[in-house]
Amino acid sequence: QMHLAESGGGLVQAGDSLRLSCEASGRTMRSYATAWFRQAPGKGREFVAGMSVGGVAANYAGLAGGRFSISRDDDKGIMYLQMNSLKPEDTAVYSCAATGPYSTAPSSAHVYDYWGQGTQVTVSS
Numbered sequence: 001q002m003h004l005a006e007s008g009g010g011l012v013q014a015g016d017s018l019r020l021s022c023e024a025s026g027r028t029m030r031s032y033a034t035a036w037f038r039q040a041p042g043k044g045r046e047f048v049a050g051m052s053v054g055g056v057a058a059n060y061a062g063l064a065g066g067r068f069s070i071s072r073d074d075d076k077g078i079m080y081l082q083m084n085s086l087k088p089e090d091t092a093v094y095s096c097a098a099t100g101p102y103s104t105a106p107s108s109a110h111v112y113d114y115w116g117q118g119t120q121v122t123v124s125s
Contacts, residue, residue: 002027002114004096009119012086016123020081022096022116030054030074033102036081037109038092038121048094049081050105059104086123093118 008020020036035050049060049070058070069082079096097112099105106112 002029002032002098004098004114004116006094006096006116006119009094009121011122011124014087014123014125016086017082017084018086018121020083020094020096020119020121022079022081024077024079024098028074029072029077029079029098031101032098032114033100033105034072034079034096034098035105035107035112036070036079036094036096038090038094039118040089040092043092045095045109047107047109050107051079052103052105053101057104059107061107083121086121088123088125091121091123093120095119 003025005023036048039045047061051072055072067085072079095118096116098114099112
């Protein structure tokens with residue numbers, strides 16, 4: 001069983017940056033593809049960015065727009081999401097998730113087996 005815990009959310013102004021962290025315990029993150037998802041009020045969960053098994057390859061949703069960067073330290077079991085030039089429409093609960101050993105992290109939430117509790121990001125205009 002893998003446990004995931006996010007941190008780093010908060011209230012920021014438009015144009016600011018935030019770095020979210022996702023710490024894994026119970027199993028090594030190295031053996032999993034992992035991803036960040038977000039869910040805004042009244043909307044469905046959407047894929048933001050993912051990292052392949054072994055932390056080799058990253059993939060992004062269009063919404064990332066070159067503003068977000070995902071990284072992972074498998075030795076520490078921590079995944080990050082660096083978010084720059086934040087916009088009010090980025091306001092959401094951000095969650096990390098883990099699934100099987102995919103060479104490209106899937107964008108479908110239903111594929112993921114393990115989820116963190118989420119961290120709130122609020123961007124004011």
